[in-house]
Every structure is written in structure tokens, then in C-alpha cells.
Amino acid sequence: MKSYIVGNWKMNFSVGESSVYLHKLLQKLPRHRNLEIVVAPSLVALQPLSLQTDRKKIRLAAQTANPHDFGAYTGAVSCTQLRGIVDYCIIGHSERRQLFHETDKDVRATVAAALRNQITPILCIGETETERTFGETHDVLRDQLLGGLSEVSTEDLSKVVIAYEPVWAISTTTDARLAAPDDISEVAGFIRQILRESYGKTIATSLPILYGGSVNPSNAGAYLTVPDVNGLLVGSASLIADQFVEIVEIAKRVQD
Ligand code: PGA
Numbered sequence: 001m002k003s004y005i006v007g008n009w010k011m012n013f014s015v016g017e018s019s020v021y022l023h024k025l026l027q028k029l030p031r032h033r034n035l036e037i038v039v040a041p042s043l044v045a046l047q048p049l050s051l052q053t054d055r056k057k058i059r060l061a062a063q064t065a066n067p068h069d070f071g072a073y074t075g076a077v078s079c080t081q082l083r084g085i086v087d088y089c090i091i092g093h094s095e096r097r098q099l100f101h102e103t104d105k106d107v108r109a110t111v112a113a114a115l116r117n118q119i120t121p122i123l124c125i126g127e128t129e130t131e132r133t134f135g136e137t138h139d140v141l142r143d144q145l146l147g148g149l150s151e152v153s154t155e156d157l158s159k160v161v162i163a164y165e166p167v168w169a170i171s172t173t174t175d176a177r178l179a180a181p182d183d184i185s186e187v188a189g190f191i192r193q194i195l196r197e198s199y200g201k202t203i204a205t206s207l208p209i210l211y212g213g214s215v216n217p218s219n220a221g222a223y224l225t226v227p228d229v230n231g232l233l234v235g236s237a238s239l240i241a242d243q244f245v246e247i248v249e250i251a252k253r254v255q256d
Contacts, residue, residue, distance in 0.1 A: 003224070003255050004161065004210055004231030005248050006061060006122065007039040007238025008090060018045035019052060021241065026057055028245045032252045036231075038088050039238065043077060050085045061088035061122065064096050067109030069117075079110070079117040089114045090233075092124045092148060094167045104147040112151040115159060122161045122210070122233070123148045125191075129168035141187065142194055149198075157199055161208045162191060163233045169213030171236060178219060181226045184211050188228035217246040224254045 013021060018041045029037060040061035041049055050060055062085075066076035079089060091114065092107035107123070114121040125144035127137040145162070152160065164187055169179040188209050196204035211223050212233030223232060231251070237243040 001206075001208065001230050002034050002036055003251050004036045004038065004208055005244075005251050006088070006090075006163075006210065006212075006231065006233045007037075007244055008061075008063065008093070008212075008233060008235050009039060009041050009239060010063065010095070010235060011042055012239055013041065013045065015045045015048060018042070018049060022049055022052055022058065024241050025244065026054055028241060029057060029248055030245075030252055031057055032255060034255045035248070035251055037248055040088075040090055046082070046085050055087070059087040060085065061090055062086045062119075063090050063093065064100075064102070065089050065091070065110055065113065065119075067106060067113045069113065079113040079119050082119060083117040086119060088120045088122055088161070090122045090124060090163075092144070094124065094126055094128075094165060094170060098167075104144065107144075107148050108151050111148050111160070115152060115156045120159055120161060122163050124163045124165050124212070124233075126165040126167050126170075126213075132166070132168060137187070138190060141191065145191060145194055146198060154199075157203050158206055161210065163210040163212050164188065164191065165212035165233060172214045177214075179211075179213050181222050184223065184229060185226045188226065192228055215247065217243050217250065220247045220250045221254065224251055 038059045038061050040063045062082050065079045069078050069080040091110045096102045111121045127140045131140050166179050192204045208230040210231040210233045211229050215232045215234045216237045
């Protein structure tokens with residue numbers, strides 16, 4: 001299966017800086033036919049970067065979108081407006097859920113909106129520290145996964161990418177809080193099991209599952225070799241060209 005390296009730039013870089021950074025990545029990143037490299041700049045940079053990027057090398061993702069196509073939604077941007085500019089949209093990132101109060105209903109409607117606008121949804125799911133402590137990880141993941149996919153037609157299911165991001169492991173600075181590859185393997189296996197029970201074996205084996213949470217060049221190799229993991233969603237390390245390129249090079253070696 002193809003491997004994915006997705007850089008989530010969050011609210012970093014001006015439009016000019018984004019352009020310079022993309023230029024640098026386009027020069028440095030290796031190409032591999034089984035590797036999909038995606039970056040998610042901030043909304044204002046998407047349109048100019050879409051004219052600059054070489055889609056054979058780097059594709060663009062939005063960091064979120066509004067589920068409605070058009071209308072009186074001040075400040076919002078829809079998948080219909082993003083169509084043709086991005087190939088992917090990150091949906092349900094924990095920061096969107098926690099800081100911007102995006103609900104499961106918003107997430108599921110945005111997944112459907114992305115698909116109807118020919119944008120691949122990267123559906124983020126993940127438990128918080130408290131949910132983990134109380135042994136609720138499986139219940140939370142099942143709800144977020146099946147909830148997020150509930151408006152997707154059978155034929156569109158194969159177009160979705162899943163990202164498992166345990167909230168407690170995002171942007172951590174201490175190794176003690178990093179997710180262990182064994183734990184990720186268990187969760188990725190659980191996600192495939194839920195997919196198999198709900199949609200059958202073909203979907204369960206074909207949907208890419210990415211891991212995200214403090215990925216950097218020192219742990220990327222270990223995460224990429226976890227069974228059932230098909231790529232990485234990278235935050236902080238994607239903002240440093242050398243680190244992002246190194247992660248992509250590691251992914252390339254794992255693919256070879
Ligand atoms: P991080 O962010 O790599 O900085 O932990 C990952 C994410 O939030 O997608």
C-alpha cells in the first residue's frame with residue numbers, strides 16, 4: 001500500500017514564508033511512486049501555493065473546512081470553495097474539536113462535503129488523556145470512526161484516509177509521553193477490526209491509517225514499521241525542512 005507523509009503546518013508561516021518553504025521542500029524532497037507527500041498550510045496560503053506546487057511531488061491539504069457548500073456562514077470556507085485548490089482536507093483534528101468546538105456532527109458532515117467535492121478527507125480520531133486513563137479508548141475511537149464515516153456512501157468509503165492521533169501524545173516534549181509503537185499497533189489493529197465488522201474485509205484492509213503525535217526523525221522509522229500503519233501526520237517537525245525531508249526519506253527507505 002502507498003505510504004503517506006502529511007505535514008500539518010497549523011497556524012504558522014505567513015503567505016510569503018509558506019511559499020519560500022514550499023519551494024525549499026520541492027527542491028529537497030525525494031520522489032517515490034509509493035509515497036504521497038501532503039502539506040497543510042494555513043488557509044490564506046492555499047490558493048497561491050496551489051499554483052506553485054508540483055502535484056506529482058507535493059499535494060495540498062486544508063486544515064479544516066465548513067460542511068456547507070455556500071451560504072451565510074461568516075468567516076467559513078467550504079469544500080466547494082477549496083475544490084481544485086487542495087486534494088486533501090484534514091477533518092476532526094483534536095485542536096478543531098477542542099478549541100473550536102467542532103462536534104461529531106460537524107465532522108461527519110465535513111467528511112461527506114469533502115467527498116462530494118472530490119477532496120480526500122483525512123479523518124482524525126483519538127482519545128484524550130482522561131479517556132485513556134478511564135479505559136475508554138476503544139469506545140471513543142469506535143464512536144469517532146463510525147460517526148465520522150456515517151454519511152459516506154459505500155462506494156466513497158475507499159477514498160477516506162484515517163489518522164489516529166492520541167490527543168495526549170500531540171506536541172509533547174518529553175519522551176515519556178510519546179505513544180509506544182506497541183500501543184499504536186494495538187489501536188491500528190482495533191481500527192481495522194471495526195472497519196471489517198462494519199464495512200467488510202476489502203475496506204478494512206485498503207483504508208490507509210496514519211499515525212500522528214510528536215513524530216520526528218528519531219521516532220518516524222519505528223512508527224512507520226508498526227503493522228497496520230500506512231503513514232504519518234506530522235505537526236511541529238513538518239515546520240523544519242531538514243526534519244520533514246528526513247522523515248520522508250525514512251518513509252522512502254521503509255517502502256523500498
Ligand atoms: P505534533 O502535531 O507532531 O506537533 O505532535 C501533530 C498534529 O497535531 O497533527
